[in-house]
Amino acid sequence: MNTLKATLRVVAMLGAGLLLAACEKPPIDTVQRGVRGTGMVQVYNPRTVEAQIPANQPPADQPAIPVTEGSPKAADVYQNVKVLGSLDVGNFTRLMVAMTSWVSPEAGCNYCHSDNGNFAEDSKYTKVVARRMLQMTQDINANWKSHVAETGVTCYTCHRGQPVPNNVWFTADAQPYGSNFMGDKAGQNSPTVDVKLGSLPYDPLTSYLGGKEAIRVGGTTALPQGKGASIQQTEKTYALMTHMSSALGQNCTFCHNTQNFSKWENTPPQRVTAWHGIQMARDLNLAYMEPLATVFPANRKGELGDVAKMNCATCHQGVNKPLAGVPMLKDHPELAAYRPYTAPAPAPAEAAPNAPSGPSQ
Numbered sequence: 001m002n003t004l005k006a007t008l009r010v011v012a013m014l015g016a017g018l019l020l021a022a023c024e025k026p027p028i029d030t031v032q033r034g035v036r037g038t039g040m041v042q043v044y045n046p047r048t049v050e051a052q053i054p055a056n057q058p059p060a061d062q063p064a065i066p067v068t069e070g071s072p073k074a075a076d077v078y079q080n081v082k083v084l085g086s087l088d089v090g091n092f093t094r095l096m097v098a099m100t101s102w103v104s105p106e107a108g109c110n111y112c113h114s115d116n117g118n119f120a121e122d123s124k125y126t127k128v129v130a131r132r133m134l135q136m137t138q139d140i141n142a143n144w145k146s147h148v149a150e151t152g153v154t155c156y157t158c159h160r161g162q163p164v165p166n167n168v169w170f171t172a173d174a175q176p177y178g179s180n181f182m183g184d185k186a187g188q189n190s191p192t193v194d195v196k197l198g199s200l201p202y203d204p205l206t207s208y209l210g211g212k213e214a215i216r217v218g219g220t221t222a223l224p225q226g227k228g229a230s231i232q233q234t235e236k237t238y239a240l241m242t243h244m245s246s247a248l249g250q251n252c253t254f255c256h257n258t259q260n261f262s263k264w265e266n267t268p269p270q271r272v273t274a275w276h277g278i279q280m281a282r283d284l285n286l287a288y289m290e291p292l293a294t295v296f297p298a299n300r301k302g303e304l305g306d307v308a309k310m311n312c313a314t315c316h317q318g319v320n321k322p323l324a325g326v327p328m329l330k331d332h333p334e335l336a337a338y339r340p341y342t343a344p345a346p347a348p349a350e351a352a353p354n355a356p357s358g359p360s361q
């Protein structure tokens, strides 16, 4: 009997040891984000935070060139400038150099410009995309201050020195085997990084950041009134929240008082910022990314033929404020003013250049 007890005790100790091994090693920092007693505390691992610092340093940049009364404008000197025409030539060239370091440092100017030395030509698809990206960046900085504030974004916020940003997404095939007896997947049971490998619907982004499906699923009355949200809708909301949490490197209590996930009262202001972020990502995907489908070559598209789109992680990359809040925009005022829409040019005839880096999808 005693041996049995002793064995059980050893097994229990081993079990506890295993459980503890799954916990994080101290020291751990905690930051209180809500009213005392609400448990709204964020737990940070200083080692993880420390490891993020090198990846969030802005790159070297040339100082802006002082503009004098008679400085010639890009539109006066160049032949084919549709967005940056009112910028003076000195700062136009400075921006081209910066864009090269932000997007294509390895391939250089010719990642976008024709190999024959004619800078005016729009023969590469990358230049056509880049022109639209200039307008998108200006639109974000001018019209989405509700989200990006004065910190703003530059090409580097997303690109980080590569033609394809680290985090992009495509619509996933919800029924890779068809919805027949072979197995109805219904968009489930394939772990993806977008939902932190959770056992959740693997593509919540198409509905919410590529479409305008309602995110809120909680009942608003004490007793059920009619048909509520389905379990699938609820799981999809949860999947989106998991994406948002991991994209920002924060737990749910960064935005919610978990006593009631629906309620806006007593929630941190970050939830409102996040709400604007959802609207912004959705708007940019629909207004800028999807219409570029005719411009991007097939090797840049997803399994269903759609273009790469942005999510919260495209800018945030695991941090609550992209680049830890470094305001790169203040040194590039030309990216802060919005130029009106011009339709994207038709697909160029020439084949796409091969990207030197970035994920192959």
Ligand code: HEC
Pocket: 077, 078, 079, 080, 081, 082, 083, 084, 085, 096, 097, 099, 100, 103, 104, 108, 109, 110, 111, 112, 113, 119, 120, 121, 126, 127, 128, 130, 131
């Ligand atoms: C990421 C893409 C990209 C890179 C890299 C790039 N450019 Fe550009 N460049 C553009 C776009 C887009 C325009 C058109 C801007 C507009 O329509 O307002 C342009 C326009 C120009 C023009 C005006 C040509 C004309 O006559 O219309 C010059 C000159 C130029 N770039 C020089 C450079 C130089 C030099 C480099 C390298 C240091 C460079 N660019 C790197 C995208 C790029």
Ligand code: HEC
Pocket: 099, 103, 112, 126, 127, 129, 130, 133, 134, 137, 153, 154, 155, 156, 157, 158, 159, 163, 164, 165, 168, 300, 308, 309, 310, 314, 315, 355, 361
């Ligand atoms: C909000 C995030 C974001 C910002 C800001 C942004 N981009 Fe992009 N960019 C993307 C995404 C997403 C793609 C699609 C990735 C792909 O090409 O598959 C892309 C694609 C591109 C491509 C095509 C690359 C290729 O090889 O297919 C170029 C060129 C480009 N961007 C230039 C720019 C320039 C120049 C700026 C700044 C004026 C900029 N981008 C700002 C998100 C962004």
Ligand code: HEC
Pocket: 214, 215, 216, 217, 218, 219, 237, 238, 241, 242, 244, 245, 248, 250, 251, 252, 253, 254, 255, 256, 261, 262, 263, 270, 271, 272, 274, 275, 278
């Ligand atoms: C970065 C901020 C942020 C984080 C982190 C976050 N949420 Fe949310 N959550 C929101 C916003 C904003 C909405 C409302 C969206 C809307 O109204 O369109 C929301 C809505 C919800 C809803 C729907 C409420 C309703 O009325 O039906 C649930 C449930 C939810 N979140 C759970 C979670 C969980 C669980 C986590 C952690 C895994 C989490 N959230 C992390 C911002 C956040």
Ligand code: HEC
Pocket: 140, 147, 148, 149, 150, 151, 152, 153, 157, 244, 248, 270, 271, 273, 274, 275, 277, 278, 281, 310, 311, 312, 313, 314, 315, 316, 320, 321, 322, 325
């Ligand atoms: C175009 C780039 C971009 C995208 C896409 C983006 N954000 Fe942001 N976000 C920013 C910038 C820049 C800031 C910093 C604003 C500031 O300095 O106050 C920010 C700030 C925030 C904050 C406030 C953080 C704090 O510490 O106060 C939250 C919350 C947030 N974003 C959530 C989201 C969510 C959720 C998504 C996806 C639905 C998202 N963001 C998508 C650029 C972006």
